[in-house]
Amino acid sequence: LTCVALIELAATFALFIAGLFYAAMPWHDLTLWRLEQTLAYSIAHPPNSLAIEKKKFFGFRYTDISECTYAVGEFRSSSLSRDELLRAYNHKFDPLSFIRNKPHIVIVENNTSLPLDNPADAWIVDFREKVAKNTNDMTYYLVYMYEEGKPWWGDIRCYE
Numbered sequence: 001l002t003c004v005a006l007i008e009l010a011a012t013f014a015l016f017i018a019g020l021f022y023a024a025m026p027w028h029d030l031t032l033w034r035l036e037q038t039l040a041y042s043i044a045h046p047p048n049s050l051a052i053e054k055k056k057f058f059g060f061r062y063t064d065i066s067e068c069t070y071a072v073g074e075f076r077s078s079s080l081s082r083d084e085l086l087r088a089y090n091h092k093f094d095p096l097s098f099i100r101n102k103p104h105i106v107i108v109e110n111n112t113s114l115p116l117d118n119p120a121d122a123w124i125v126d127f128r129e130k131v132a133k134n135t136n137d138m139t140y141y142l143v144y145m146y147e148e149g150k151p152w153w154g155d156i157r158c159y160e
Contacts, residue, residue: 028068028155032058035072035145043103043143046088049078052140053127057119060158061148068151068158071119073144075108075127082107085139108140120144 036056045051057071078085089105106112106120108128114121120142131140152158 025155025157027153028058028070028150028158031068031147031150032056032070032072035070035147039072039074039103039143039145045076045143046078046080046085048080049076051076055120055123055144058157060152061117061119066152066158067149068155069119069149070147071144073120073123073142075123075140075142077138077140079137080139082139085141089143103143103145106142106144108142117148118146120146 051074053075055071055073055075057069059069060067061069080088085107086105089103104120106114106124108124108131110128112124112128114124123144124142127140127142
């Protein structure tokens with residue numbers, strides 16, 4: 001009886017430890033989904049703005065730490081000038097709104113770059129290569145939301 005109890009205890013402990021590596025997955029998926037929904041439904045874009053491409057990132061930014069980083073974004077185009085576009089978005093964000101993270105607006109130009117640990121930097125580099133030939137009086141820009149360095153808490157997708 002003692003041997004069976006030890007085996008059951010060891011199996012329970014092993015399942016508990018294995019469960020810890022998967023326990024946070026639904027929480028992180030929910031956080032990423034919340035960012036996607038906020039970007040899709042809570043941001044008023046200028047009327048003449050068109051969505052071109054959506055992006056999302058979930059995982060770790062560095063190879064030597066364990067953390068979860070979330071980023072969702074949407075490349076858009078508009079006939080508004082750079083300044084008009086930035087002004088249009090600045091008026092649309094209510095500082096008292098329920099949006100916890102204020103969206104970032106980045107105008108995509110030849111020299112546009114973000115810190116290398118920001119997933120949106122790679123998105124911009126790829127996007128610039130795609131639209132380099134179609135710069136006909138359009139302003140291309142990225143609207144994105146970014147949460148960095150959250151604890152990995154058992155999600156193996158963020159563990160290094």
